[in-house]
Amino acid sequence: MxxxxxxxxxxxxxxxxxxxxxxxxxxxxxxxxxxREVPNSRVNVLLLGASGNLAEKYLWQGFYNIHTTGLRTGDEIHVYPAATKNFEKANPILQRILVNNITTTDEEHKKQFLANNVSPYTQLRSDEQYKALGEKIKKDTIASGKRDAGLLVYMSVPPKFFGSISQYINDYLRPSSPDAWLRVIVEKPFGVNLMSAKDLAETLYKNLDVKEILLVDHYMGKQGLDAIRQLRKANPEFDKAFLNKNEVSKVEVAMLETEDCKGRTGFYDEVGVIRDTMQNHLMMMVALLGMDLEHADKTEADARRAVFDKLQTAAINDILHLAQYEDYNNHVNEDRAKWDEPLLDEPSKTPSYASIALKLENNIWEGVPFIFRSGKALDSRRAYTKVTFKNGGQLLFNLQGTTDGIDGSAIHCSLTLCASKLNLPEAWDHVDNSAEHFHAVGPKIPNAYEVLLRSALEGDVNNFVRLPEVIESWRVWSPLLRDLPKLELSTYKHGADLIPKDKLVESKHDEL
Structure with missing residues (x-):
């Protein structure tokens, strides 16, 4: 007793x-x-490109962190690393990554994760290899005694492999349980123009449903971008009353970098600033600010696509500033010499900086200029969405860097009524809530790729781009991209601040 x-x-x-x-x-x-309760269900993850740069820098650490903290769904994750290289070449690279690039304060826990939640490396090049892996995943899941919750495939591979891999997934890797889901993450680029984007969609749709395809724009995992969505949802009355053509004079979306293109010109010279950031990252900023909130509650991807559908097609007359930093061609030739490629016969006409003003022609935003601004080798590294009101106030969503004195991921509103009227997004905190300003910062969150991995595993698809959005986005930009080679570029010095010059052009553009 x-x-x-x-x-x-x-x-x-x-x-x-x-x-x-x-x-x-x-x-x-x-x-x-x-x-912690032992999970009774299991998500299998196929990581294609498991020994590549993206996996090394972000993905493996992300999977380990998610395993450590657990999924909201309660599922256990089990990762199958794979690539096209044979075992002898790839496995030593993979083992180095797993040892050196997964950081932890609990080495025993990491050892258990690698032993119990990561399978040995698999080479995948042929039907037979994909078929064998599909059978192994099913046998492993049954042997674990856990319910098959679903399969996540992360395709960190070049676009030329998308077609064949999607067919292999459809033929051999679909979960056999009717309750299990399939989600396939596809890394950009999603085409280089409208025609190639349509070709990509046709290729993927042959084997996968549109809802199974998750396109990654890593900016969708950034807190400052999600802040646009969260602040609008937390303040529907403010949103309706002030985020419209009657109150707003202009909207700026920007991604500015101090880094130049040296060492990466083989990629950048084929892409340029519009394809690199405007057609994807900056378009997402515009979509989250411009979308209809009621529509977004049903299917956000459709609401974002509807914004692109009403965005005017970009043309030469919409360019405020198009330029290239002075050392760009030297960097191209240095890279070509290093790679034993012929030097340029004539200077490259790839822009490294652009400022472009487009109009969103829907009932809410009609006539308001949306200014896209992005470039390399500039004076500061920052990214933001800025709404300027007709009475002079501003609403700033800062993603990174320092903008107008606001540092890091933050929301800042200098419109007087903001301080008394705005509700904080969930888990955000006030820094300044005086009579003149509203300034809030978000909670500490993981890096963008970990956020997106968790979203995919838990089924939060709003953080991913859909192919119909991509096609509409390319419709906006492809005509201008076709005409760019006709244009002369101005030049700027490394570390220049080009925004003051842009604003002089903006005032003239508004008068047209």
Missing amino acids: LWIFDTFGKVKKMNQFLCLIFVVVATTALGIGTA
């Missing part, structure tokens, strides 16, 4: 069985000595 005191201080007897129940309930309520 064991003894306890009742609520009146009297000693009572309690048999061991009842005491055990009492102790379990009490310790659970107090959070004492409780272990």
Whole structure:
């Protein structure tokens, strides 16, 4: 027999069985000595490109962190690393990554993760290899005794492999359980123009449903971009009253970098600033600010596509500033010499900076200029969405760097009514809530790729781009991209601040 005191201080007897129940309930309520519940379902992950640069820098650490903190769905994850290289070439690289690039304060926990949640490397090049992997995944899942929750395939591979891999996925890797889902993450580029984007869509749609395809724009995992969505949802009355053509004079979306293109010109010279950032990252900023919130509650991807559908097609007359930093051609030739490629016969006409003003021709934003601004080798590294009101106030969503004195991921509003009217997004905190300003910062979150991995595993698809959005985005930009070679570029010095010059052009553009 064991003894306890009742609520009146009297000693009572309690048999061991009842005491055990009492102790379990009490310790659970107090959070004492409780272990995390063992998952009864399992998500299998196929990481294609497992020894590549993206996996090395972000993905493996992301998977380990998610395993450590657990999924909201309660599922366990099990990763199957694979690529086209044979085992002898790829496995030493993979092992180096797993040892050196997954950081932790608990080496024993990491050892258990690698032993129990990561399978040996698999080469995937042929039907037979994909078929064998599909059978292995099913056998492993059955042997684990866990329910098959779904399969996530991360295609960190060049676009030329998308077609064949999507067919292999459809033929050999689909989960057999009717309740299990399939999600396929596809890394950009998603084409280089409208025609190639349509070709990509046709290729993927042959084997995958549109809802199974998740396109990655890593900016969608950034807190400052999600802040646009969250602040609007938290303040529907403010949103309706002030984010419209009657109150707003202009909107700026920007991604500015201090880094130049040296060492990467083989990629950048074929892409340029519009394809690199405007057609994707900056378009997402515009979409989240311009979308219809009621529509977004149903299917956000459709609401974002509807914004692109009403965005005017970019043309030469919409360019405010198009330029290239002075050392760009030297960097191209240095890279070509390093790679034993012929030097340029004539200077490259690839722009490294652009400022372009487009109009969103829907009922809410009609006539308001949306200014896209992005470039390399500039004076500061920052990214932001800025709304300027007709009365001079501003609403700033800062993603990174320092903009107008606001540092890091933050929301800042200098419109007087913001301080008293705006509600904070969930988990955000006030920094300044004086009579003149509203300034809030978000909670500390993981890097963008970890956020997106978790979103895919938990089924939060709003953080991913859909192919219909991509096609509409290319419709906006492809005509201008076709005409760019006809244009002369101005030049600028490394570390220049080009925004003051842009604003002089903006005023003239507004008068047209």
